[in-house]
Amino acid sequence: MQNAGFIIASYTLTIGSVLLFAVVTLRRARESAKLVEDKHKPWI
Amino acid sequence: MSQTSTQTPQKVSNTGTQATRVIGALAILVTIWVVISGLVLTPADVVQGESVRIMYVHVPSAWIAYVAFIVTAITSAFYIFSKRHSLGFDRVAGASAEVGVIFMAITLITGSLWGRLTWGEFWQWDPRLTTTAFLFVTYVGYLAVRRLDGSIEQRAKRSGVIALLAVVEIPLVHFSVVFWRSLHQGATVLNPNGDVKMDDLMLFTLFSGVIGFTLVFIWLVLHRQRTMLLSDLVIERAIDNAILERQNEGVGR
Numbered sequence: 062m063q064n065a066g067f068i069i070a071s072y073t074l075t076i077g078s079v080l081l082f083a084v085v086t087l088r089r090a091r092e093s094a095k096l097v098e099d100k101h102k103p104w105i
Numbered sequence: 106m107s108q109t110s111t112q113t114p115q116k117v118s119n120t121g122t123q124a125t126r127v128i129g130a131l132a133i134l135v136t137i138w139v140v141i142s143g144l145v146l147t148p149a150d151v152v153q154g155e156s157v158r159i160m161y162v163h164v165p166s167a168w169i170a171y172v173a174f175i176v177t178a179i180t181s182a183f184y185i186f187s188k189r190h191s192l193g194f195d196r197v198a199g200a201s202a203e204v205g206v207i208f209m210a211i212t213l214i215t216g217s218l219w220g221r222l223t224w225g226e227f228w229q230w231d232p233r234l235t236t237t238a239f240l241f242v243t244y245v246g247y248l249a250v251r252r253l254d255g256s257i258e259q260r261a262k263r264s265g266v267i268a269l270l271a272v273v274e275i276p277l278v279h280f281s282v283v284f285w286r287s288l289h290q291g292a293t294v295l296n297p298n299g300d301v302k303m304d305d306l307m308l309f310t311l312f313s314g315v316i317g318f319t320l321v322f323i324w325l326v327l328h329r330q331r332t333m334l335l336s337d338l339v340i341e342r343a344i345d346n347a348i349l350e351r352q353n354e355g356v357g358r
Binding site for chain 1: 162328332
C-alpha cells in the first residue's frame with residue numbers, strides 16, 4: 062500500500078484518541094460512583 | 106491474631122447499563138468492519154490513489170463533531186428557555202461538546218495527513234481548514250468557560266449562551282467550500298444534485314463509518330453526562346458539608 066504510514070497513522074490516531082477518552086471517562090465514572098449512593102443514580 | 110471480615114464488599118453501580126453495553130458492542134463491531142473495509146477491501150481512488158482510505162475516518166469524525174456541537178446547542182437552548190432549567194440538559198450539552206472537541210481534533214489531524222498526501226502540505230490557510238480550526242478553538246473556549254469558578258447554575262447559563270452563539274459557525278464551515286474558492290473538495294455525498302460518484306463498497310464503508318462513530322458518540326455522551334451528574338452531586342455535598350461545619354463552629358462559640 063502506498064503512503065501506508067500516513068494512512069495507518071490516521072486510523073491509529075482516531076481509534077487511539079477515542080479509546081483513551083473512553084478509558085478516562087470510565088475511570089472517572091468509577092471513582093465518582095463510589096462516592097454516591099445508588100439511589101442518586103437515575104439510570105439504575 | 107488477625108481478624109477476618111465476614112462482610113462482603115458492597116457492589117458499586119457505575120455509569121453502565123444494559124443499553125450502553127449493547128451500544129458499545131455494536132460500536133466496536135461496526136468500527137472493526139470500517140477498519141477492515143477501509144484499509145483492505147475498498148479499492149484505491151482513480152485520482153487520489155490509496156490516500157482516499159483516510160476518508161473513512163476523516164469524514165465520519167467531521168460529521169460527529171458537527172452533530173455533537175448541534176446537540177450542545179439544542180440542549181443548551183432547552184436549559185435556557187425551559188421553565189424548569191433542568192441541569193440534565195446542561196450536562197448533556199457539556200458531555201456532547203467534550204466528545205465534539207475530540208472528534209474535531211481528529212478531523213483536523215487526519216485532514217492534515219490527507220492534505221500532505223494530496224496537496225503536498227500539512228496545512229493551508231484555506232477557507233474550510235481555517236473555519237474548522239476556528240470552530241475547534243471556539244469549543245475549546247466553551248469547555249474552558251465550563252471550568253470557571255461559580256455555581257453549577259452559573260456554569261450552565263454561561264456555557265449555554267456560548268453554545269447558542271458558537272453553533273452559528275457550523276453552516277459557515279460546511280458551506281465555506283461554496284462561498285469561497287477552496288482547495289478542499291466540495292460535498293461528495295451531500296451535494297445539492299444528489300449525484301454521488303463513488304464505488305458502492307466505498308460508499309457503504311463511508312456510511313458504516315458514520316453509523317459506527319454515531320454509536321461511539323452516543324455511548325460516550327451517555328457515560329460522560331452520568332459522570333458529570335455524579336461529580337455535581339459530590340461537589341454539592343462537599344458545599345453542604347462545609348456550610349454545616351461553619352454553622353456548627355458558630356454554635357460552638
